[in-house]
Amino acid sequence: MNSMQSDTLRPQLGDFNSIICFKAAVVGVEEALGERAARVALISAGRKRGVALVESLGLTGQGADLQVAAAQLGAALGVDGTRLCNVERIVQEGENIRVIVSDTVCMAGEPQGSTRECSFTLGAVHGALEALTGRKLRGKHVESRWRGDADDVFEFTSRV
Amino acid sequence: MSRADQILKEIKTLSSTTPDVEAAAVIDNDGLMIASALGADMDDDAVAAMGAALLGLGERSASELTRGDFEMVMIRGGDGYLMLVRSGHDSVLCVLTSRNAKLGLIFLDVSRAAKEVGRLLG
Numbered sequence: 001m002n003s004m005q006s007d008t009l010r011p012q013l014g015d016f017n018s019i020i021c022f023k024a025a026v027v028g029v030e031e032a033l034g035e036r037a038a039r040v041a042l043i044s045a046g047r048k049r050g051v052a053l054v055e056s057l058g059l060t061g062q063g064a065d066l067q068v069a070a071a072q073l074g075a076a077l078g079v080d081g082t083r084l085c086n087v088e089r090i091v092q093e094g095e096n097i098r099v100i101v102s103d104t105v106c107m108a109g110e111p112q113g114s115t116r117e118c119s120f121t122l123g124a125v126h127g128a129l130e131a132l133t134g135r136k137l138r139g140k141h142v143e144s145r146w147r148g149d150a151d152d153v154f155e156f157t158s159r160v
Numbered sequence: 161m162s163r164a165d166q167i168l169k170e171i172k173t174l175s176s177t178t179p180d181v182e183a184a185a186v187i188d189n190d191g192l193m194i195a196s197a198l199g200a201d202m203d204d205d206a207v208a209a210m211g212a213a214l215l216g217l218g219e220r221s222a223s224e225l226t227r228g229d230f231e232m233v234m235i236r237g238g239d240g241y242l243m244l245v246r247s248g249h250d251s252v253l254c255v256l257t258s259r260n261a262k263l264g265l266i267f268l269d270v271s272r273a274a275k276e277v278g279r280l281l282g
Contacts, residue, residue: 036216040191044209138192160164160194160281 016083019108026106026120039119043139046123053077053124054131061134066090066097069132073125085121088151097137097156099125102145110146117141122154129156166280167195170273171253178269180261182240186277187211187252194251194281211254215244232267245270248278 008015030038053076054060067090074087085104090097106118118141126139137156143149161169171184175197183202186194191212193204218233233244240259243266247253253274257266 033213033217034220036189036219037213038216040189040209040213040216044191044205044213047205138188138190159192160162160167 019105022105023109039117042119043123043126046120046125047127047130048123049120050124050127050129051131052127054128060131062132066092069129070099073128077124084124087125095158097129098142099129099154099156100151101125101154102152104152107144107146107152112146114144114146116146117144118152118154125154126156163280164195167277168197170276170280171195171197174255174269174273178266180258181255181266181269182258183256184273185211185254186247187254189216189250189252198256207254211244211252215246215252218244243270245274246278247274248281251277251281253277 026038026042029041032038033041051060053073057072057076059072070087070090073090075081077084078086083105086102088100088102090099092098101118101121104118104121106121107114107116110116122139122141126137129135129139130137136159138159139154139156141152142155143151143153145152167186171186174184175181183198185196185198185204185207187208188194189212191209193208196204196207198204198207214233214235219230222228222230231245233242235242238259241255241257241261241263243255243257245253245255253270255266255270
């Protein structure tokens with residue numbers, strides 16, 4: 001096997017691993033700690049990842065042009081990026097921000113009707129939006145293709 | 161006064177009027193800070209994530225180990241106590257006390273404050 005380029009994090013296997021292992025880690029943590037504690041840990045980890053991503057792109061506090069944000073996050077997280085999820089679009093509805101995503105790592109392999117909600121992916125988008133906009137937000141996975149909705153949607157509202 | 165300000169006032173009152181309560185915060189179920197009266201040397205985000213995760217783990221432990229309805233997580237360290245109680249369906253009250261805290265009195269005041277925070281959050 002040829003070794004990878006020197007800018008990868010792993011010299012031989014490269015920077016991507018199977019989604020099967022990621023999901024096994026999520027489900028294993030849920031079984032060990034319970035869904036609630038696991039959800040908090042994964043959202044928190046995701047938020048840190050989102051903040052770090054925006055920092056690495058040099059976009060911290062760059063404002064709330066949501067079309068630009070969608071393009072930048074889409075590029076960083078999508079097929080040409082880390083492949084966490086596709087960011088389809090971001091729309092403002094009043095005070096709320098709705099992020100339409102697809103192919104999230106959290107929902108991969110879930111059966112139709114699954115009640116699972118995104119945790120790490122939701123957290124990553126959450127952290128990225130907070131870093132971009134400077135707003136303190138609360139996020140929720142409000143619509144899911146696995147529960148009959150047309151899209152997977154994360155909705156962000158201002159905190160209390 | 162906004163709801164956030166009212167909650168902050170409530171936990172500041174708890175800290176200032178109950179002997180040995182050093183700091184308090186209200187956290188939501190996802191580990192996000194709602195109101196913080198913590199010391200400047202504490203990271204709000206880290207405290208919120210730890211508090212919500214500990215409460216979730218405490219609730220699961222009480223259930224799995226057949227200890228009845230969850231009431232509180234309490235951790236004792238060399239310099240004091242950490243207490244976590246529900247302050248409504250979606251929030252957690254986190255309280256830090258000194259080492260020599262009179263726990264009976266503090267339990268009463270924390271319980272009262274948790275109910276009031278729950279009422280404010282609706």
